[in-house]
Amino acid sequence: MSISQENKNKLKSLLGEERVFFKDETQMDQATFLSFGTDRTKVYVPDYEILTFPKNTQEVSEVVKFAFENDIKIVPSGGRTGYAGGAVAKSGEIVISLSKMDQVLDFDPFFGSLTVQAGMITKNLHKEAEERGFYFPVDFAATGSSHIGGNIATNAGGVRVVHYGLIRQWVLGLKVVTGTGEILEFNGEILKNNTGYDLKHLFIGSEGTLGIITECTLKLTKKPAxxxxxxxxxxxxxxxxxxxxxxxxxxxxxxxxxxxxxxxxxxxxxxxxxxxxxxxxxxxxxxxxxxxxxxxxxxxxxxxxxxxxxxxxxxxxxxxxxxxxxxxxxxxxxxxxxSISIDYTVHKNDISLPLRNMNPFLEDMQALLSSKYPGFEIALFGHIGDGNLHLNIVKPKDLSDAEFFSQCKKVDPSMFELLQKHHGSISAEHGIGLLKKDFLHFSRSSAEIEVMRMIKKALDPKNLLNPGKILP
Amino acid sequence: MSISQENKNKLKSLLGEERVFFKDETQMDQATFLSFGTDRTKVYVPDYEILTFPKNTQEVSEVVKFAFENDIKIVPSGGRTGYAGGAVAKSGEIVISLSKMDQVLDFDPFFGSLTVQAGMITKNLHKEAEERGFYFPVDFAATGSSHIGGNIATNAGGVRVVHYGLIRQWVLGLKVVTGTGEILEFNGEILKNNTGYDLKHLFIGSEGTLGIITECTLKLTKKPAxxxxxxxxxxxxxxxxxxxxxxxxxxxxxxxxxxxxxxxxxxxxxxxxxxxxxxxxxxxxxxxxxxxxxxxxxxxxxxxxxxxxxxxxxxxxxxxxxxxxxxxxxxxxxxxxxSISIDYTVHKNDISLPLRNMNPFLEDMQALLSSKYPGFEIALFGHIGDGNLHLNIVKPKDLSDAEFFSQCKKVDPSMFELLQKHHGSISAEHGIGLLKKDFLHFSRSSAEIEVMRMIKKALDPKNLLNPGKILP
CATH class of the missing domain: 3.30.70.2190 (Alpha-Beta Plaits)
Known part of the structure; x- marks a missing residue:
């Protein structure tokens, strides 16, 4: 794909020269440029055309409308700390980075809610909440880089879900830009609003495939003493x-x-x-x-x-x-x-199960590995109070990386089958992205996937928003 | 509409004679029959054709498939304690009562979750949870009659939302029957499942317009000491x-x-x-x-x-x-x-606002009433920690009921305009149903309503499920 000079000028006039970058022009070094089109998955090679830095919802809408008119696919780019390839741009897309959208927009000191732009780094949100005498409880290792919008788009969890729940529980309102460039605003800053379907929940955890989250209002709480x-x-x-x-x-x-x-x-x-x-x-x-x-x-x-x-x-x-x-x-x-990532080669899985089914699942899993992959060891840990296991398979010393990952590719479907048997999920926190979309059917029925497709089509009729993510 | 003998026989063979009743046959007295097609709103006159009592999800699916084949509209019927006409059947529908679906299906003592049929009376659910050493925290005046499925279909709140949130927060999994009779099962009993769009949230608060909730898995907690x-x-x-x-x-x-x-x-x-x-x-x-x-x-x-x-x-x-x-x-x-309902004639409203906008809204509202309806008084109370006001207008003694309600019909849109101005909602807890659907646009944009319509169409293509509710 090549972008015409006319279109380049159009984008520059929308955002200003300093907030649009083209792959074939050299305002930014290539490594930095490409880093906006990838995440921590590291198995995909980014390759895309245009990098944009809108400053507000209106500008995001204008960039999406530009993409819609020109049939250019779009990848929203947050803190890029994901583990499922959800933020990978590898097919000539336009990347919309939210990095320049990190302002506090509003605060209600009585109820305790904060409205911010979606590109705010999670750690900064923590700080903004604390400075106002409140506490935002969603916390995990990547909060120094992750964006709050990305956290919402992936329904982030973390170490204190057992008490505070997932981020879904803390979102009062959302502003999103759909695949046509339309701006939708859900719920504002109220807690109770039983006026039809609560559409914001569709966008929470949708990994940027239904709309780009540009602003959010979060409920705050008080810090543990x-x-x-x-x-x-x-x-x-x-x-x-x-x-x-x-x-x-x-x-x-x-x-x-x-x-x-x-x-x-x-x-x-x-x-x-x-x-x-x-x-x-x-x-x-x-x-x-x-x-x-x-x-x-x-x-x-x-x-x-x-x-x-x-x-x-x-x-x-x-x-x-x-x-x-x-x-x-x-x-x-x-x-x-x-410890295990640096000293060993591992294949990660982030799964969940009903608590009472965990032991039978682990027994089945151990039997599977012992019979077919006797050299494989499991590093098992996680948020077990949430039913969430990090199941990491560790490479035997005598196996090459290539051979190991190729065997893991065979283990995964067998493990997902066991998860299905024990009513578990193939992705507890990390999402589906590119990495697990071929296995979605182990966690969602074909009827559910069909409904998901219809919703995708309604909100992104040209299939431009983060295409190829989630849905197989 | 009249039901052919063949179709009557078909329904009887699906459910058994004792669980199907026809308006034009006399197995049940008319008042009881009609009571299954109404709620506490009392402004609508029920009039429908067929009353059914399925015992499980499969039977609900079969009744819906029967209705689908014969183009008969369907009204799901729970505890009928609503205040918005959401359970009213007044156009020859088939009513599907969940009353005979009140069994406990499963329990996880480790995580603390309970799976029940949707027709379980809320108070009984409280009891079932307590007998197992847990606590289900959603509580309000009508729990002695309301069904848990109806609570979910209307995203019920109650007096302790400020601590426990709305019922949405306590639903882990749902089983629903869509408008085609298809059975969808969402999430089972796990807490974390980031595998695409979380569809169950569409059904929570959808007032039976997208699917009939037949089973649910609820997260439990511990009782306050x-x-x-x-x-x-x-x-x-x-x-x-x-x-x-x-x-x-x-x-x-x-x-x-x-x-x-x-x-x-x-x-x-x-x-x-x-x-x-x-x-x-x-x-x-x-x-x-x-x-x-x-x-x-x-x-x-x-x-x-x-x-x-x-x-x-x-x-x-x-x-x-x-x-x-x-x-x-x-x-x-x-x-x-x-106190006010028995001794006075009142016009009820259940609204919500950002806390900091409450006072300006109430001042505007008082000014509106003083200038246009000087005899009207307001009884104001509610869950103010949630931003939820019950705003009841009390009829002046010298006004007839008819004149009062006719004037209230004029007050409502003006009040809803003020709510819109102050970023509030026209229905905090009670839902939209029939009563407020003409005013939905005061709380939801036309773009949002359009998305709601597309979702409705995807899940209920013939518009048979609780038709005329929510969407104007």
Whole structure:
């Protein structure tokens, strides 16, 4: 595809010269240019034509209208921290980066809501909320780069979903630009609005395929007064579930319920050179974070620890005595991804299951690997309180990368079949993007996919918005 | 419309004789028969042909397929406690009552989720959850009759939305039958499932126009340990907002934040023969409910009361000393509807606004009434922490009912215009149904309504499902 000089001039007149870049002109170095058309998936090679930086919803609409008139495909570009290829532009598209749209637009100090442009970096949103005496609770490793609009477009979760839910729960209103360039505004900043279909929920998690999210109003909450970390060793898988059940009876709010296997703990110890926090070996570990509001709450934690030790749900447990120790405990969980990715070659999966089906699924999965891929090991960890497992397959030393990934390609469908059998999802948090679209049918029926197609067609009749993502 | 004997036999063979009733046959008395085709709105006269009582999703699907083949319009019928005519059948329809679908289907004790048929009465669902050691938090006056499916179809709220959110937040999975009789199953019982558009949210709040909800999986939570009621007198409207803002800093969870005017308090005192709980007259009253977990939490409440008295947000306040007093306090809020409906003729409106726009809206509204309808008085109360006002216009004694309602018909559009100006919604909780569909455009843009129509068409191509509801 080549862009005519006339069209180049048109775009420049829409946005100004300094906010439009063309692949075949050299205002920006190629690596930087291409980085706006990719994400963290790294298996796709970006290749696209035009990079734009609109400053407001109206400009996004004008760029989309330009693309619509000229039948140019569009990829919305946020913080590009995704793991499913949802932000990849590799077929001559126009990329619409939201990076220059990062302003606070409005704030309601009474209800506690903040309206911002979608390109605001999540960490900055946290700051803006805190400066106003509030707290925005959706938090995860990539918040220093991710955009709030991208978080909404992928229905982001993170480590405290067990308490705060997914980001969907915190979105009051959205402004979006559809595939025709039309601006739709949903709900404003009110909480209750039972006036027909709540269309904003279609856009939350739609990965930019139905519209480009340009502004959002988020509900804020209050910051936890303080928190405590309880790190425990768990003797068997079913005790993890009993332990989680037991937390329902705790008088303190639980903010996180994360688990890891001995295998993961070992890898973190090796990689980060940290000691084993427990004196005896255990197959599983669970890290719990509770909110406390006063010192006497510590007694409740000790009494909880006593109960779960007595009931045998945990064989050992340690309560962080100060914030430094709390941080250290979190490292055993948060260091896993880095430890296994740097020292090993891994194939990642982010799946979810009903809690009670987890063990049967894992048994089936282990049987599958043992019989067909005896050298494969699993690094298993995740937000187990949400039913969310990060299941990473680790490459055996004697296998080449190419051979390993080729075998993983065969494992995936078998695993997805098992997930389907146990009523799980092939993507808990990361989305579908390009990476999993061929497997969508393992999580969604053909009737559902048909409805999704009809909705896509209604909002993006020329199939220009992030085409090829999600729908097979 | 008349139903052929062949079709009658067909339906009887689908469901069995005892679960199909025809208007022109006399198995059931007419009043009972008609009651399944109406709700609490009372302004529409039910008139329909066939009443059916399927027992499971498959049977609902078969009845819908029968209707589809014969082009018969369908009205789903739940607990019929709505206030917008959403369950009215008045044009020869087939009514599908969910009353015989009230079974528990599944329970996950670890995560805490319950799967039930949609016809389960909400109160019974509360019981089923409690028997299993959990709590379902969506609660309101009509839960003794309302169905959980109807609650979902209207995205029900209630008195504790400020803490627990609307029912939307508690729905994990749905099974629905679309307008073609197709069964769609959304999400099962998992929390996280980022695999494309989350279609279940379209059905939540769709008032039966996109599909009939037949089964649902609900997330449960834990019951508040105990609660305390703080009833306060507030000197002016802006102090209500400051007071709400102040609750954000409370270390105790706030479960309810309800307000009423002096006018409402007087009406409850007259009707229920209860004394004035305050020694001095105040224009506004706010009732707050807080969760407490231990006795020392009472100190926090006293200190909060001290703060809000010092800051002048309240002029007087009283903390319920026991559960009987708590109940008494709640009566001043919960008795309003009954008190004004029985002793007066009222025109109800259930609206919502951004908190900070409430006062300007109310000033505009008062100015409108004073200039054009000087005899009209307003009974104002509601879930103000959610931005939700129940604005009831009370008929002046010297006006006939007919004249009053005819004038209200003129007030409504003017009020809706003011709501639009202040970014509010014409229906916070009650939905649109038949009653407000002509005013939908005050809350939704024509572009949004167009998208709604396209979605309706995709899921109900013959426009058979609850036709004429929501969409003008």
């Amino acid at each position: 303080d928190n405590r970390i309880l790190f425990t060793a768990v003797p068997d898988f079913s005790s993890i579930l009993e332990l989680f059940k037991e937390t329902h009876n705790m008088p303190l709010p639980i903010l996180a319920f994360e688990f890891l296997t001995k295998y993961c703990l070992d890898k973190v110890m090796d990689h980060l050179h940290v000691p084993d926090p427990f004196s005896e070996v255990s197959p599983y570990y669970v890290l719990m974070e509770f909110e406390i509001t006063e010192e006497s709450d510590d007694e409740k934690l000790f009494s909880f620890l006593e109960t779960i030790l007595e009931k045998g749900y945990v064989s050992d447990g340690s309560l962080a005595q100060n914030s430094r120790q709390a941080e250290t405990f979190w490292k055993y969980r948060e260091g896993i991804s880095e | 105990d609660n305390r009621i703080l009833f306060t007198a507030v000197p002016d409207f802006s102090s209500i907002l400051e007071l709400f803002k102040e609750t954000h800093n409370m270390p105790l969870p706030i479960l309810a934040f309800e307000f009423l005017t002096k006018y409402c308090l007087d009406k409850v005192m007259d009707h229920l023969h209860v004394p004035d709980p305050f020694s001095e007259v105040s224009p506004y009253y706010v009732l707050m409910e807080f969760e407490i977990t231990e006795e020392s939490d009472d100190e926090k409440l006293f200190s909060f009361l001290e703060t809000i008295l010092e800051k002048g947000y309240v002029s007087d306040g009283s903390l319920a000393q026991n559960s009987r007093q708590a109940e008494t306090f709640w009566k001043y809020r919960e008795g309003i509807s009954e």
